[in-house]
Amino acid sequence: MINDKNLTTEQVTDWWETEIVDIAPGMIRIRGYEIQDLIGNVSFPSMIWLVLRGELPSEAQSHLFGAVLVAGVDHGPQAPVIAIARMAITCGIGINGAMASAINVLGDVHGGAGQQCMELLADIRARADKGAAFDEAVASGMAAFREEHGRFMPGFGHRFHTVDPRAVRLSALIREAQRQGVVSGRILAIAEAVQDSISKGKSERVAMNIDGITATVLLELGFPPEMGRGIFILSRSVGACAHAYEQSLKGERIKGPTPPAAGFRYKGVPPRKFKAPQ
Numbered sequence: 001m002i003n004d005k006n007l008t009t010e011q012v013t014d015w016w017e018t019e020i021v022d023i024a025p026g027m028i029r030i031r032g033y034e035i036q037d038l039i040g041n042v043s044f045p046s047m048i049w050l051v052l053r054g055e056l057p058s059e060a061q062s063h064l065f066g067a068v069l070v071a072g073v074d075h076g077p078q079a080p081v082i083a084i085a086r087m088a089i090t091c092g093i094g095i096n097g098a099m100a101s102a103i104n105v106l107g108d109v110h111g112g113a114g115q116q117c118m119e120l121l122a123d124i125r126a127r128a129d130k131g132a133a134f135d136e137a138v139a140s141g142m143a144a145f146r147e148e149h150g151r152f153m154p155g156f157g158h159r160f161h162t163v164d165p166r167a168v169r170l171s172a173l174i175r176e177a178q179r180q181g182v183v184s185g186r187i188l189a190i191a192e193a194v195q196d197s198i199s200k201g202k203s204e205r206v207a208m209n210i211d212g213i214t215a216t217v218l219l220e221l222g223f224p225p226e227m228g229r230g231i232f233i234l235s236r237s238v239g240a241c242a243h244a245y246e247q248s249l250k251g252e253r254i255k256g257p258t259p260p261a262a263g264f265r266y267k268g269v270p271p272r273k274f275k276a277p278q
């Protein structure tokens, strides 16, 4: 037990230990690089990679990582995350509050499914690594996921798109990167096998959605599943910021999810006479 009054300098400086950044008057170093050497010389995706992973990516890795960040930026005002940013700003909070409110709904079902999808795909890869045949690894990984989380595989299905153009384009970029030897393409093969499996017997193929393709790219590039949601948030925050700002310019106050005249359906107890409890 340390007596607070007798802390040594080491005990104080060791309280927050970090390998990410070092600062002193007139000096900022990120992962060992002087900030002025990074500024103007690395792209924002490369900078994110450096901060998160500790090393700079190659040009090709940065290109693919940047593509996934571009893909997730916005999905229109009916996406709950964007609707919430817009509604929140009409409530009189600042843009930081509007963005934070929006980001808070990126859960396992909406926008945040990428992390769960990374866990699913990584689990299938691990099963194959342990010697299971590819089809068996896919089937047993999906069965294990279903047992724990229910029948919906994260990263697949979409309320709006039967084919998600972001997934189509990013799949093509993964294949290009695979031809260049930048990624193995193994995770894309697993993701497509999951998609095949859940599409069996359906009139239309179940789409791979933005969370699914983001998960695929991030795992191909070696990111751990725990970073999946945070990285998606970096991308979608841009959309939340833009929508909150645009909405703020309109000067509307307390804007709800639908025009008030549209009303909503009440399905509770019919009107009844109040009797004071005895």
Ligand SMILES: CC(C)(COP(=O)(O)OP(=O)(O)OC[C@H]1O[C@@H](n2cnc3c(N)ncnc32)[C@H](O)[C@@H]1OP(=O)(O)O)[C@@H](O)C(=O)NCCC(=O)NCCS
Binding pocket: 108, 109, 110, 111, 113, 151, 152, 153, 154, 155, 156, 157, 158, 159, 198, 202, 206, 209, 210, 211, 212
């Ligand atoms: C996004 C989502 C809520 C849309 O659900 P939905 O509107 O019910 O999807 P659809 O009506 O288009 O589904 C068509 C069929 O595919 C199935 N299906 C859709 N998504 C599926 C998934 N992820 N896993 C397994 N089956 C799925 C549905 O059960 C349905 O089958 P049925 O007709 O036999 O009942 C759902 O796909 C989902 O929860 N996906 C996982 C979470 C996720 O990735 N979220 C991010 C979305 S961008």
